[in-house]
Amino acid sequence: MSMPTRINPRTKALQNLFAAALHTVEDAVVAIDPRATIMSVNQQALDLLNSDVSVKRAIGADIRKLMSHAPSFASFITKKCLSRKRGISEHVFDIDGARGAGVVSVQGHISPDGCVLLFEDVTNAGETDKLKTEFVSMASHQLRTPLTAIRWYIEELYEGEIGALTQEQKEYLRQALESNIRMIKLVKNLLNISRLEDQRLTVNPEPTDMLRLIEDVVSEHRPLAKAKNCEIIFEKPGGRIPKIRLDPALMRQVVVNLVSNAVKYSTGINKPSEVHVRLEKRPVEIIVSVQDSGVGVPKGLQHRAFQKFFRADNVFKMQAEGTGLGLYIAKLIVETSGGRIWFDSEENKGSTFSFSLPLKGSRYRKGERTLA
Template sequence: MALDPEDLNAVFSSMAEGLVVIDNQQRVEALNQAGGVFLRIAPKQAMGMLIGDLLKLYHIEHNEQILWPVERLMKLDITRIHIWDHIYCENKIGKLFPITMMATPLLTAHAVSGAVILFRDATDEARADQAKSDFVAVASHQLQTPLTAIKLFAEMLDQDANELSEGQRREYLQLLRSSTERMIKLVNEMLNVSRLEAGAFRIQPEPTDLVVFIKGILKELGSLAKERSCILTFSEPSESLGALLIDTALLSQVLFNLVENAMRYSTKNTRHVTIKLEKKTARGEYAIHIEDNGIGISSGDRKRIFTKFFRADSARKIKSNGSGLGLYVVKMIVEAWGGTISFTSQTGVGTVFSVTIPAGGMEPRKGIKQLIQT
């Protein structure tokens, strides 16, 4: 069907992307509503402006303004869409924001009479690109330490083999093994982050007695608790909870991480960690609390505690080589099964992390991957 001018104007105004039409003199002939919102200018006010004054473009890396390639724009192949990205635009209130821009010559009566420019805010893409760059940079830095240690101990075993005592060889081999295990743990954590962020992992709940399950977790952690002079206590509910649909692999990962952290980050001679299970009455959900008498989390670190690669200053003083991925992964797992995670903390007194599970248990979810136990 043919569209009349009124219909075309409706289409023009309804577009989510900014659209500008310019003439051969580089002056604006039309600007749609979305473009006006992006640029903080009324479309009528933009009429007749030079395109370089309306759309001020910048190379952010070089901190320099881009001159509009008007002559080249008019000579572009009309059968192709020409795209500019990794550029920034300055709106009328002086704010720079990343845009992706597409342009093509405007052909009327078999002659180029101007150009049509389509643009959109690319802030989300820019943030995603920056997050990927940060992830690679931090991951490379984290991997460098264990890899350097592996190389060093391997060279010592190779070059000084005849001069080393049996005890020294055992020591270097143990250090080599520890560095290798640390690197494997870090790689597995990064793989889990990738799977969690992509939403590509499975949730496979099965009927589980939470009391029996948590007792099993604490039994597995018994030797580590003894090694760290930690007293583990389980406070179970007075009433029977029955079976609940739980993905035991995911819950294990969450509890191991939280309980190990609780045991690790303490400077006291005798460490106490209490796991409490309760059924909340408000919404019928289940809550697991992990309470310690450790170093606590400072007020300045609390807002960032679940951020990827973040480690609190107090934690770094006790254990310098953590990845900063543990709590980030825990939060994503808990939220994926429909639960919540929160904490209260007092510096020098201790911290309580609380994890909830929906009243009906975890919902199954299809996926191509399982998370790796770390």
């Protein structure tokens, strides 16, 4: 006869503390062990998951059986959350249980000891996001004209069109002009995002020489790179790259975003650095990659790299300017053009951002607007 497992008093106290903490947070949280057995759960999670089981009855149950009304969730648990490989995995699934139907997003924080699941109700997220996008589009459009007018006035003052200025006055105006330019860039990015998300952006493919396009972007960024003690090296392909039917304005925006990021987040003036830009032809696609030796993206934050307004903690420490919109815009454009975008990164060693485009080109799409 086997003896019952005795739990260390300290471990039991920690379990009770964790369980108590769960009931004080607003988020819906479930903790499971490596066999998918529920170790802790709060009422918020059971309510969101349309379960009529009490917290007491849920403890010790297999979460897949508890969520039998959501088959794709059970599959997510088995394939991802029980892998014991450290990381974060996300999934969106439909539920139709005792308390009605809905759509739920789950984020699993996986470790060898189990998984902590964070749930969020996204049933009305689509409608909410649409309203947000419409508001951002309207506000950005209204801001663009006065900001541009302010820039003209500042430039006239700075150039002495109204009268001579002292060096101190010119320095104030220079700072005001730089701030104004940053605001105009932010407004343009917000307008472009709203047009891309609503599929209102015109995609007008034409035979595009990607080799020449990349050369132009690299040349434009060399003065900025030189100021940061950084060298941009364009490694041209050995063979011929045919012209591809792409929207050149959209492709240029993607390359600009990646190259400017690589230079911006390079190691800095005190340490020489290099940015390598490569263009490669594959059987059915081309691949463009931009490699830097900069700060890199911390591993725990890499899943957020293409999200709106994302900027890693190590970037904030550099005090580098940015809005956290460049990679999100690049992703929207590449996917709209029929391609893929991805990256590899190691903190304090650098990153390589790559995107592919089909040799067959992208499709024309009629829209209301072009890039701002």
